[in-house]
Amino acid sequence: MKNSRTILLSGASLIALVTAACGSDDSDAPATVETAPTSVEASPTGSSTPPGVAGNPFRVPGGASGDDNAFTYDEAAVPVGSVLDIESEEEDGRTTISLNATGLAPSRDYGVHVHTKRCGSEPADSGPHYQNSIDPAATPETPSSDPAFANALNEVWLDITTDANGKAQASTTVAWEFRDDEANSVVVHAKHTMTAPGEAGMAGDRLACIDEDF
Numbered sequence: 001m002k003n004s005r006t007i008l009l010s011g012a013s014l015i016a017l018v019t020a021a022c023g024s025d026d027s028d029a030p031a032t033v034e035t036a037p038t039s040v041e042a043s044p045t046g047s048s049t050p051p052g053v054a055g056n057p058f059r060v061p062g063g064a065s066g067d068d069n070a071f072t073y074d075e076a077a078v079p080v081g082s083v084l085d086i087e088s089e090e091e092d093g094r095t096t097i098s099l100n101a102t103g104l105a106p107s108r109d110y111g112v113h114v115h116t117k118r119c120g121s122e123p124a125d126s127g128p129h130y131q132n133s134i135d136p137a138a139t140p141e142t143p144s145s146d147p148a149f150a151n152a153l154n155e156v157w158l159d160i161t162t163d164a165n166g167k168a169q170a171s172t173t174v175a176w177e178f179r180d181d182e183a184n185s186v187v188v189h190a191k192h193t194m195t196a197p198g199e200a201g202m203a204g205d206r207l208a209c210i211d212e213d214f
């Protein structure tokens, strides 16, 4: 039995929150957890990263790229300095992935997924979606769009709608754990994820990408 806990990008207050929200052994946790408003507004400092959120702020591609890239490809929708905190916890064959976004454009929809490859200077660099059961019909040219595979149970979907301040939270639990080294990024798309045959999993342009070692 694998029982691991991974805090990928987190501040002290966020650890406390997630511990409270996800720390129990209750395996019947709801698929969507409404996270309480965080303390990010409590102590404004003027830094580009909101206080209370230890994250890797989005920047434009270019220059040195490291092991934890966070690139925006659309600075209007995902401004430089906005932050996506991703946390992942694997326990008893299930995985809960939580997202806490700050600094995005206000009152708009985004689709958010776990992708297979690391972020690069081009939006396409992050590759297709991570799937638990891989769609045998998918190719690099035509990624999976079969709802039997491209769905929120077989992939990780964390669609959000920001509030008037550009903040949003989402959480999802899937009944599997990531295969080692096969899920490496989280991509922010331009709209909520579609579900119909032939378009399932699609969510418009890739606006931003952040490396995550799931």
Ligand SMILES: [Cu+2]
Pocket (backbone or CB within 6 Å): 112, 113, 114, 115, 129, 187, 189, 203
């Ligand atoms: Cu995606």
